[in-house]
Amino acid sequence: MKQIYKHQQSSRLASHSGVPTTGPLTLEELQLAVRNHSLPLEALRQDFTPPGLHYVLTHFDIPEPGAGPWHLMVNGAVERSLELSLAALHRDPAITVPVTLECAGNGRSLLQPRPLSQPWILEGVGTAEWTGVPLAYLLAQAGVLDSAVEVVFTGADAGIQGGVRQQYARSLPIREALRPDVVLAYKMNGRDLPPQHGYPLRLVVPGWYGMASVKWLQSIDVVRVPFEGFQQKVAYQYQADAHDAGVPVSRIRIRSLMVPPGVPDFFTRKRVLPHGPVTLQGRAWSGEGAVTRVEVGIDGQWVSAHLEKPAGPFAWCKWTLPWVADPGEHELSCRAMDSTGATQPLGQNWNYQGMGNNVVQRVSVTVE
Ligand SMILES: Nc1nc2c(c(=O)[nH]1)N[C@H]1C(S)=C(S)[C@@H](COP(=O)(O)O)O[C@H]1N2
Numbered sequence: 445m446k447q448i449y450k451h452q453q454s455s456r457l458a459s460h461s462g463v464p465t466t467g468p469l470t471l472e473e474l475q476l477a478v479r480n481h482s483l484p485l486e487a488l489r490q491d492f493t494p495p496g497l498h499y500v501l502t503h504f505d506i507p508e509p510g511a512g513p514w515h516l517m518v519n520g521a522v523e524r525s526l527e528l529s530l531a532a533l534h535r536d537p538a539i540t541v542p543v544t545l546e547c548a549g550n551g552r553s554l555l556q557p558r559p560l561s562q563p564w565i566l567e568g569v570g571t572a573e574w575t576g577v578p579l580a581y582l583l584a585q586a587g588v589l590d591s592a593v594e595v596v597f598t599g600a601d602a603g604i605q606g607g608v609r610q611q612y613a614r615s616l617p618i619r620e621a622l623r624p625d626v627v628l629a630y631k632m633n634g635r636d637l638p639p640q641h642g643y644p645l646r647l648v649v650p651g652w653y654g655m656a657s658v659k660w661l662q663s664i665d666v667v668r669v670p671f672e673g674f675q676q677k678v679a680y681q682y683q684a685d686a687h688d689a690g691v692p693v694s695r696i697r698i699r700s701l702m703v704p705p706g707v708p709d710f711f712t713r714k715r716v717l718p719h720g721p722v723t724l725q726g727r728a729w730s731g732e733g734a735v736t737r738v739e740v741g742i743d744g745q746w747v748s749a750h751l752e753k754p755a756g757p758f759a760w761c762k763w764t765l766p767w768v769a770d771p772g773e774h775e776l777s778c779r780a781m782d783s784t785g786a787t788q789p790l791g792q793n794w795n796y797q798g799m800g801n802n803v804v805q806r807v808s809v810t811v812e
Pocket residue numbers: 498499500501502503504545546547548598599600601612640641642653654655656657658659660661
């Protein structure tokens with residue numbers, strides 16, 4: 445009985461999501477981690493991530509597909525409201541955009557103390573080709589009025605976060621909403637969206653952290669005052685502490701990852717490889733500008749890697765580096781730089797919600 449009581453006590457504490465802790469991983473974090481899976485790092489080898497390997501982040505429940513008739517509504521500060529069926533959207537002009545999406549909370553569980561939320565390590569990322577109607581095309585059909593300041597996107601999924609009952613919703617400034625590469629996607633890698641990635645329709649905002657790309661899109665509202673919904677105003681802020689108003693999270697910070705070489709030990713996932721030549725490889729991406737450089741650290745010595753052209757301005761690019769592995773224990777790492785001059789930090793990149801932690805990855809290897 446005592447045991448159970450203790451468990452409930454700690455559960456109650458842990459349910460205060462957001463509050464940083466130095467304690468052990470909680471059952472609530474594990475529950476989120478098994479629902480919201482990450483990219484297996486070996487999938488960094490492919491330009492486009494097969495949908496089952498792409499990371500998933502869903503705050504509430506995946507809405508039941510086909511639970512009712514589906515129409516996309518476009519309302520608010522527009523000349524004409526629109527109500528569109530999926531068939532009508534399929535008849536509109538389509539674009540295909542290669543996009544690397546990354547969760548803003550990626551890297552959160554490496555932080556000390558650790559904000560309680562989805563406990564990403566490094567792999568909350570994936571790249572897909574998204575096909576659908578340019579948002580700018582639909583907004584032009586509706587006719588955005590001069591008084592408009594933002595566009596609000598509301599998903600069909602609902603729940604409670606921070607004590608607030610809500611449907612998942614985010615906004616974009618008009619300027620971003622009118623970019624030609626922002627897409628209302630009905631296809632991922634050439635097929636209908638899988639349920640977990642937003643079927644039948646989602647927004648994809650290239651260059652922004654994943655929270656902007658609203659899944660299970662139900663309505664688009666053009667508004668005259670900035671949106672203050674929970675996922676806009678409270679969540680997704682770079683905050684120093686609980687009382688800091690914060691700076692809104694938007695674009696993806698520069699990051700690189702490596703495919704861990706060799707084979708893993710089952711339980712620790714530490715790597716083992718034979719001595720001799722091996723090609724180290726991985727991917728680098730940034731939502732702020734082009735990736736200009738990737739360096740690989742071999743036992744703390746930085747060497748420039750070879751960079752390949754990405755599939756598009758907001759898709760990750762491949763990097764490679766030949767290495768002659770000599771027997772013993774080694775630590776490999778990688779760090780990228782983008783055209784704004786931003787690079788990845790070597791140490792702790794802490795903030796209260798655990799956002800945008802683009803700290804360098806470190807991989808321990810045993811060379812036989
Ligand atoms: N409707 C809705 N859209 C959403 C979310 C959500 O929970 N509900 N999660 C957001 C977050 S935080 C991320 S990181 C991305 C994840 O997209 P993916 O699951 O397709 O990789 O979707 C975003 N869009």
